[in-house]
Amino acid sequence: YRMEYVKHVSTINEINIASNLPSSRAKVFLESRFYMRDALSNLLHLDPLKIPLTANPGEPPTLPKGMGYISLSHCQDACIICWSNKNIGIDIECSNRNFNYEGLAKKYFHTKKMNKFNILKEWCAIEAAIKWDRGKLSKDIKNWKYRNCKKIIFHTKKKLKVNLNQFSFSKWIISIATQNDIGSSTNIICADL
Numbered sequence: 001y002r003m004e005y006v007k008h009v010s011t012i013n014e015i016n017i018a019s020n021l022p023s024s025r026a027k028v029f030l031e032s033r034f035y036m037r038d039a040l041s042n043l044l045h046l047d048p049l050k051i052p053l054t055a056n057p058g059e060p061p062t063l064p065k066g067m068g069y070i071s072l073s074h075c076q077d078a079c080i081i082c083w084s085n086k087n088i089g090i091d092i093e094c095s096n097r098n099f100n101y102e103g104l105a106k107k108y109f110h111t112k113k114m115n116k117f118n119i120l121k122e123w124c125a126i127e128a129a130i131k132w133d134r135g136k137l138s139k140d141i142k143n144w145k146y147r148n149c150k151k152i153i154f155h156t157k158k159k160l161k162v163n164l165n166q167f168s169f170s171k172w173i174i175s176i177a178t179q180n181d182i183g184s185s186t187n188i189i190c191a192d193l
Contacts, residue, residue, distance in 0.1 A: 088132060095117070
């Protein structure tokens, strides 16, 4: 979905949560939750406002047991939602994002080719893996090791190995982390851009 920062229909609980957030964060919170509900509504054939979604700020979104797993990511101009019957994590980054990639690389990453695009790919992969693990960026970023050529990402402390599907779509880099091999199954991307 394209982030347009416009008001959408939300649950009473989401409106109450947003009222305690700074204005700019509240808009992103409400819009991204609307998009999750919209996507799940199409998938599950339920009224968007009746979907039992828990998606508090700073926490991974969850559905009740038996309804699958959902992951959310957004950047300045897009929001992406991923659903699976198995645990999954997703991240999206705008490929022209302006950030201090050298400082980020020196502090956290292990990429030998230190250029902006490679660091952004590594960041995107690690964020997807952290979302798959239901972890915290500040706590887990140093523990994930990205190996682009192997399409696998490792957590050194937990001894986890997660499959990674990373690709470009329009002007974005997208990373999907999952335990199963998603490369051999059909991947569907629905764009509402």
